[in-house]
Amino acid sequence: MAGELILIVEDNEQNRKVTRDLLQVHGYRTIEAETGEDAIALVTVCAPALVIMDVRLPGMSGVDALAQLRAAPATRALPVLAFTASVMPEDRSEVMAAGFDAFLSKPIDIELFVQTVADALKPSRSGGRP
16 A cells, blocks of 8 residues: 655665665655654654664664664554665674564565565554554
């Protein structure tokens, strides 16, 4: 289902633009942050349905921002997808062990990206996190 609000957390302007354009062409609404700190503030104010989080951010890392979101009862179940250029198997395992709901690699595989976002937003996923 399209129309959901998605927060894109990415410090690279071109990556943000590509991600925003891809999501919007598929009917999603987007908001953006460049840092983990800004992402946490936006989640609190805007209540997105999904967060796409770069793992390596200036200041607070995406992993640290995720930990804060998971620690708060209001955002514990919020789906957060890791977005990273680190695609080695050990990198993927480390990122998923941090508690992300799925892994999106850069550069973007359009079909896989769109399907992963749609899967993360399925109603059966909502609230599934303890």
